[in-house]
Amino acid sequence: MSASVSENAEPTPEEQDKSLDKPKQKKNRCFMCRKKVGLTGFECRCGNVYCGMHRYSDVHSCSYNYKADAAEKIRKENPVVVGEKIQKI
Numbered sequence: 001m002s003a004s005v006s007e008n009a010e011p012t013p014e015e016q017d018k019s020l021d022k023p024k025q026k027k028n029r030c031f032m033c034r035k036k037v038g039l040t041g042f043e044c045r046c047g048n049v050y051c052g053m054h055r056y057s058d059v060h061s062c063s064y065n066y067k068a069d070a071a072e073k074i075r076k077e078n079p080v081v082v083g084e085k086i087q088k089i
């Protein structure tokens with residue numbers, strides 16, 4: 001009976017991996033001022049949650065590059081169109 005208790009006391013390698021993979025990150029506080037936001041938090045494209053005061057990208061010094069993202073979107077949606085050349089007689 002003591003042998004079975006010692007086997008259950010040690011976590012298996014799979015259980016150890018699961019505990020290491022899951023860091024307990026709470027996303028209910030503003031990333032700048034640490035104020036609790038609850039359901040009213042604003043998630044930015046940089047991946048953080050902000051309160052109403054810090055929701056704008058210029059206020060919280062956002063690391064997301066909006067200009068490059070917009071340029072890439074325009075390139076994808078508007079391909080270059082080249083007409084056929086006309087032969088002169």
